[in-house]
Amino acid sequence: MTAIALPILFPFLLILVFIAVKSNRTAQLIAVVGTAVLVVISIYLFFEVQKYGILTLDMGGWKSPMAITLVVDYLSVLMLIVSSLIVFALSIYAIYFMPGQHKSTRFYVFFFALIMGVNGAFITGDVFNLYVWFEVILISSFVLIIIGNSKEQLEGGIKYMALNLIGSLLFLAGLGLLYGKTGTLNMAHLAQILRAEEQSILINSSTALFFIAFGIKAAVFPLFFWLPASYHTPNITISALFAGLLTKVGVYALIRFFTLFFVQDQAFWLNMLLVVAGFTMVVGGMAASAHYDVRRILSYHIISQIGYMIMGLAIFTPLAIAGAIFFMIHNMIAKTNTFLIAGMINKIKGTFYLKDIGGLLSQSPLLAVLFIIPAFALVGVPPLSGFFAKFILVKAGIESKDYIIVAVAVLTAMLTLYSMIKIWNEAFLKESPTTELAKSEEVKLRFGHFLPSIILGIASVLLGLFAATIFEFATRAANQLIEPAAYINSVLNHTMP
Amino acid sequence: MNSVILQLAAKYIRALLVFFAFVALLRGHNQPGGGFIGGLLAALSIVYYSFAFDRQKIRKQLTIKPEGYIALGLLIILLSFLPSIIQGETLMKGIWISIPLYPLEELKLGTPLLFDIGVFMAVIGITLLFFFTLTKSR
Numbered sequence: 001m002t003a004i005a006l007p008i009l010f011p012f013l014l015i016l017v018f019i020a021v022k023s024n025r026t027a028q029l030i031a032v033v034g035t036a037v038l039v040v041i042s043i044y045l046f047f048e049v050q051k052y053g054i055l056t057l058d059m060g061g062w063k064s065p066m067a068i069t070l071v072v073d074y075l076s077v078l079m080l081i082v083s084s085l086i087v088f089a090l091s092i093y094a095i096y097f098m099p100g101q102h103k104s105t106r107f108y109v110f111f112f113a114l115i116m117g118v119n120g121a122f123i124t125g126d127v128f129n130l131y132v133w134f135e136v137i138l139i140s141s142f143v144l145i146i147i148g149n150s151k152e153q154l155e156g157g158i159k160y161m162a163l164n165l166i167g168s169l170l171f172l173a174g175l176g177l178l179y180g181k182t183g184t185l186n187m188a189h190l191a192q193i194l195r196a197e198e199q200s201i202l203i204n205s206s207t208a209l210f211f212i213a214f215g216i217k218a219a220v221f222p223l224f225f226w227l228p229a230s231y232h233t234p235n236i237t238i239s240a241l242f243a244g245l246l247t248k249v250g251v252y253a254l255i256r257f258f259t260l261f262f263v264q265d266q267a268f269w270l271n272m273l274l275v276v277a278g279f280t281m282v283v284g285g286m287a288a289s290a291h292y293d294v295r296r297i298l299s300y301h302i303i304s305q306i307g308y309m310i311m312g313l314a315i316f317t318p319l320a321i322a323g324a325i326f327f328m329i330h331n332m333i334a335k336t337n338t339f340l341i342a343g344m345i346n347k348i349k350g351t352f353y354l355k356d357i358g359g360l361l362s363q364s365p366l367l368a369v370l371f372i373i374p375a376f377a378l379v380g381v382p383p384l385s386g387f388f389a390k391f392i393l394v395k396a397g398i399e400s401k402d403y404i405i406v407a408v409a410v411l412t413a414m415l416t417l418y419s420m421i422k423i424w425n426e427a428f429l430k431e432s433p434t435t436e437l438a439k440s441e442e443v444k445l446r447f448g449h450f451l452p453s454i455i456l457g458i459a460s461v462l463l464g465l466f467a468a469t470i471f472e473f474a475t476r477a478a479n480q481l482i483e484p485a486a487y488i489n490s491v492l493n494h495t496m497p
Numbered sequence: 498m499n500s501v502i503l504q505l506a507a508k509y510i511r512a513l514l515v516f517f518a519f520v521a522l523l524r525g526h527n528q529p530g531g532g533f534i535g536g537l538l539a540a541l542s543i544v545y546y547s548f549a550f551d552r553q554k555i556r557k558q559l560t561i562k563p564e565g566y567i568a569l570g571l572l573i574i575l576l577s578f579l580p581s582i583i584q585g586e587t588l589m590k591g592i593w594i595s596i597p598l599y600p601l602e603e604l605k606l607g608t609p610l611l612f613d614i615g616v617f618m619a620v621i622g623i624t625l626l627f628f629f630t631l632t633k634s635r
Binding site: 009012013015057059 | 564568582588589591629
């Protein structure tokens with residue numbers, strides 16, 4: 001099944017195209033078409049997974065565990081679909097919101113390098129290969145942060161790079177130890193070896209290193225400091241891209257590792273995850289409510305929402321993990337959408353600072369509606385996606401008698417509501433504080449400006465309306481994770497069509 | 498820097514470095530070496546040369562610009578996947594052809610070599626890009 005490699009190969013091809021393309025217009029067109037093709041590829045893979053079960057591809061014709069294996073199961077393919085949908089919306093958004101500066105096709109080179117890295121991380125079945133994709137993500141995102149070369153961006157970029165490099169270092173140390181102990185880095189082979197092993201003393205050192213490394217990547221408490229230091233500095237298109245994809249790759253890796261092979265001493269590690277999840281939710285939520293820059297509020301809010309995903313993993317029942325996956329799908333879409341709206345507010349008002357904004361409700365009712373959808377989805381108002389995501393998680397928490405985390409989760413929803421209401425009140429409801437002079441500079445938005453947000457808004461609504469179907473797929477993904485026999489079998493024994 | 502000794506040495510060392518770059522590239526499959534190391538050596542030859550002579554002039558005289566090397570390298574890497582796809586094999590499987598060279602042994606050429614040449618080019622490009630960017634005088 002060579003098609004499995006397409007989510008990596010296709011962006012790679014596009015990178016080459018963008019190096020050659022000089023015209024900004026052509027680049028924008030290729031980007032939109034290219035990301036649309038990515039959506040089609042991931043949906044195709046989804047149907048293949050439905051038909052044949054877990055798909056594997058041993059690169060280079062070697063037999064796994066020798067080969068670098070690409071594995072696509074339900075979790076991977078769901079992540080692929082959501083991420084390609086987000087980058088599709090963003091490629092439209094970039095047309096209107098990325099300034100067409102000199103060498104702007106460079107932006108697209110690294111945009112697709114990031115997509116390649118994220119897709120690679122989602123479908124690889126090899127720990128070292130995962131490390132390589134994390135590096136691809138890190139380098140391309142660093143370049144994206146500093147596009148524009150402002151002092152603020154460089155400062156944010158350096159902080160981002162430095163703290164993430166520490167994460168990469170720990171990741172490398174962890175995988176080195178793991179290789180020393182087991183002699184393999186193929187995930188399925190590792191699972192086969194480690195699941196048969198009762199001894200946990202030797203494994204815990206690697207578990208701890210991976211826990212911290214992925215914790216940094218996923219921005220959990222207390223390792224999240226790189227995120228608020230850097231996310232508000234780049235162009236809003238890039239912030240939105242990061243909000244949708246970056247931290248979720250870390251969460252994906254945590255889910256993958258802690259379900260597949262770090263299953264010794266589970267009681268300890270799951271408790272650890274549970275505590276981390278609780279603190280992440282509360283601290284992120286509280287920090288968000290203290291700020292007045294829209295981008296900072298939303299950045300801290302990303303952290304708060306990561307807590308829910310970790311909570312699902314930590315409760316570790318099929319229902320909870322399905323909840324975590326559902327929550328990831330919902331959050332990636334809704335969170336990106338709020339950043340898109342922040343960009344539009346900035347476009348109209350020329351600032352991200354809430355105190356200088358106001359009166360948007362009468363000025364642009366469509367924008368208000370578009371804000372309401374992701375905001376209510378994030379809070380968890382019933383017909384929208386967030387309600388079902390939180391409902392599943394809370395239900396799983398109550399079933400496994402983790403009452404404290406449930407209480408924290410419900411409380412954090414209040415904090416979320418508070419920050420969303422704050423943005424609503426300050427930006428949309430209150431009178432515009434700007435003077436006459438500033439008003440004349442206000443920009444009217446065209447339909448194209450709204451289109452990406454409309455796409456993601458519709459996705460949020462559909463996710464709520466067809467929650468049962470999505471939940472069904474999330475459950476299948478969770479079952480594949482909880483019972484990894486099928487995963488191990490299809491990688492190592494090649495039970496493939 | 499304007500040292501006659503350095504300039505004279507640079508000419509010979511450059512030739513040597515290029516030669517060993519290709520040696521490293523070609524022997525990489527069975528012995529230590531490969532595209533990455535070969536690429537570093539090849540880039541070093543230009544770096545060394547530009548220490549001895551005027552840097553910006555050297556940069557202008559490059560037939561292929563550093564960015565061009567990177568693009569070319571990535572393109573060759575992508576092309577090296579093609580034979581395996583065309584033959585219907587697993588992606589990235591090494592496809593070898595052998596050219597008989599009488600009276601010598603046969604010459605075996607394969608996609609791994611093509612891949613290595615791609616890496617070689619990309620490494621030259623990125624090293625030169627680093628070098629010329631970091632030494633740019635304001």
